[in-house]
Amino acid sequence: MAERPAYPAAHPAEVRVVSQRFGDPRAATLAGYLDTGGYQALGKALGLNGGEAMAPEAIIEEVKKSSLRGRGGAGFPTGLKWSFIPKGGDKPKYVLCNADESEPGTCKDRLILEYDPFAIIEGITIAGRAIGAQRGFIYIRGEYRYVLDIMQRALAEAYAAGYLGANIRGSGFSFDILAHTGAGAYECGEESALMESLEGKRGIPRLKPPFPAISGLYGCPTVINNVETLASVPPIILRGGDWFLNIGLPKNGGPRLFSLSGQVRNRGVYELPLGFPLRRLIEEVGGGVLGGSLKAVVPGGSSTPIFTAEEALGLNLDYDSVGKAGSFLGSGGVVVINDRTCMVKFALRVMQFYRHESCGWCVPCREGTNWLQLALTRFHRGDGRPEDVDLFTDVAQNILGRTLCPLGDAAAMPILSIVRKFRSEFEDHLHGRPCPFAAESSAVPVA
Amino acid sequence: MSVFSPATRDRFERLAASYPQARSALVPMLLYAQDELGYLPPEAIAEIAALLGETELAVREVIGYYSMLRTAPAGRYHVQVCTNISCMLRGGEEILGHCQRRLGIHNRQTTPDGMFSIEEVECMGACAWAPALQVNYDFHQELDPAKVDEILEKYRRQG
Structure with missing residues (x-):
């Protein structure tokens, strides 16, 4: 379980869609969920409320219209992903919910799982209806045990009330969902590694193509979506794709959750319209930088290239704007860094993570992350050589694009951007000089 | 003769039958086995x-x-301290150091009485409430050294 104080009221800038039930302890019960508009979207999709059932194609069309893009990291258009599933065929089809949230800086799926488990169950069921699947799985990271317990209670309630199982509420549609625990592995958040893990194996990635829509779990057509993505589906079906799209920007539909962490006053998870200015997130919603002035911002989890303060303050938080600026919106994990933080140390801690999490299958990632961690450790303590700085870039370049899965890129991109944008800090560590920031920790304690 | 309790053994049989392929139950089974036995x-x-x-x-x-x-x-109470970026920026390394000094053990060691063990871990999804640690499966967030002392004392009293 988690100790948690009362959930904060919405900031005026927030548009609470997937976070609409956050803080409501009744929402994790079926009665509370039904009282707050739950299962109306499934009712609409299956024609349970007297209306006509939506055709599967119509569900996919509505999701396409919403311009919902994946909230896990890659930002792929959800409706398009669903449309890749072949119609008919003899093989069973599967819907997987990726609840293996582990990207450093990201803590938003945990809140949906904790406060609104039925929204995820409803979203998966609608996705199953849309692609012709009869079975879904929720892969929850092993550390989130209390969340697994919440989800299993919710699933049991949904079954007991006929919202899952055979012939859901008399609709003729049957669907099953199983909650599954991982056991500690960042790599299992990668879709093909997650499928390997769900098949009871080591979570090593698969060579693509074939993509999961053709050959996924057990070699069958599979849709895999992030928790937040699937929780966005019921509101889209209920209120329409246009409504969702208009909250955000063209091709960037809806609001999304941003996990705001690091050296900023009001940390938290905020649901903001796509296109929201990063400056306002830090200054207005976040209440400003703590312990110094702004030095850098990670926009979308630890794997996304970093921005300097100047770049960050002119940036809008939507997929395309962040992409044009040379990074990714990723998982929406915004990490704020003040000017008393050593960027060499920061790069080292990021690399330590990727070395630990590299599954070891692809040589460039396995060897590159290991070498970079060792060299950055030596460099940070003052034993660097002038040629090391270019060597960091060279090694990272040789990981980039040379691995089966994106973990290699995730390890390479931060170091490349940090060396390029904060090169002078690397040079300050040379010639046996100890870390110029080492006199005191830049960490800002909890007030 | 099973090494597991009858309830766990039953649970495993049900688990294996609940997937299209029994092997899918392997990772959950291993974790639940460890929950019962402390290790594998x-x-x-x-x-x-x-x-x-x-x-x-x-x-x-x-x-x-x-x-x-x-x-x-590991120890009966396995103290897992996150030092990844969001925790590091808010004192996660200091929290790890504090735990080590309080318990008199290093990372990946267990106290002689078997009560506590420490592990430095990667991001646990508590970034906005950093620094954070988990004792077994329980999250403890927005930590400072005094709060860590209270938490460790609470577990010590539980025995």
């Missing part, structure tokens, strides 16, 4: 392998991959 001894590995019709080697290969699974005992 050879007898548990052999029993799970037999239950799923897999070789012990295949099971060990899977155990070696997942960071939460262990084949040697």
Whole structure:
């Protein structure tokens, strides 16, 4: 379980869609969920409320219209992903919910799982209806045990009330969902590694193509979506794709959750319209930088290239704007860094993570992350050589694009951007000089 | 003779039957086995392998991959301290150091009485409430050294 104080009221800038039930302890019960508009979207999709059932194609069309893009990291258009599933065929089809949230800086799926488990169950069921699947799985990271317990209670309630199982509420549609625990592995958040893990194996990635829509779990057509993505589906079906799209920007539909962490006053998870200015997130919603002035911002989890303060303050938080600026919106994990933080140390801690999490299958990632961690450790303590700085870039370049899965890129991109944008800090560590920031920790304690 | 309690053994049989392929139950089974036994001894590995019709080697290969699974005992209270970026920026390394000094052990060690063990871990999804640690499965967030002392004392009293 988690100790948690009362959930904060919405900031005026927030548009609470997937976070609409956050803080409501009744929402994790079926009665509370039904009282707050739950299962109306499934009712609409299956024609349970007297209306006509939506055709599967119509569900996919509505999701396409919403311009919902994946909230896990890659930002792929959800409706398009669903449309890749072949119609008919003899093989069973599967819907997987990726609840293996582990990207450093990201803590938003945990809140949906904790406060609104039925929204995820409803979203998966609608996705199953849309692609012709009869079975879904929720892969929850092993550390989130209390969340697994919440989800299993919710699933049991949904079954007991006929919202899952055979012939859901008399609709003729049957669907099953199983909650599954991982056991500690960042790599299992990668879709093909997650499928390997769900098949009871080591979570090593698969060579693509074939993509999961053709050959996924057990070699069958599979849709895999992030928790937040699937929780966005019921509101889209209920209120329409246009409504969702208009909250955000063209091709960037809806609001999304941003996990705001690091050296900023009001940390938290905020649901903001796509296109929201990063400056306002830090200054207005976040209440400003703590312990110094702004030095850098990670926009979308630890794997996304970093921005300097100047770049960050002119940036809008939507997929395309962040992409044009040379990074990714990723998982929406915004990490704020003040000017008393050593960027060499920061790069080292990021690399330590990727070395630990590299599954070891692809040589460039396995060897590159290991070498970079060792060299950055030596460099940070003052034993660097002038040629090391270019060597960091060279090694990272040789990981980039040379691995089966994106973990290699995730390890390479931060170091490349940090060396390029904060090169002078690397040079300050040379010639046996100890870390110029080492006199005191830049960490800002909890007030 | 099973190394697991009858309830756990039943649960495993149900789990294996609940997936399209029984082997899918392997990772959850290993974690639940560890919850009951504290770690994964050879007898548990052999029993799970037999239950799923897999070789012990295949099971060990899977155990070696997942960071939460262990084949040697840890403390009764396994203190997992996050030092990843969002925690580091808010004092996660200081919290790790504080735990080590308080318990008199280093990372990946267990106190002589078997009560506590410490592990520096990667991001646990508590970034906005950093610094954070988990004791077994319980999250403790927005920590400072005094709060850590209270938490450790609470577990010590529980025995």
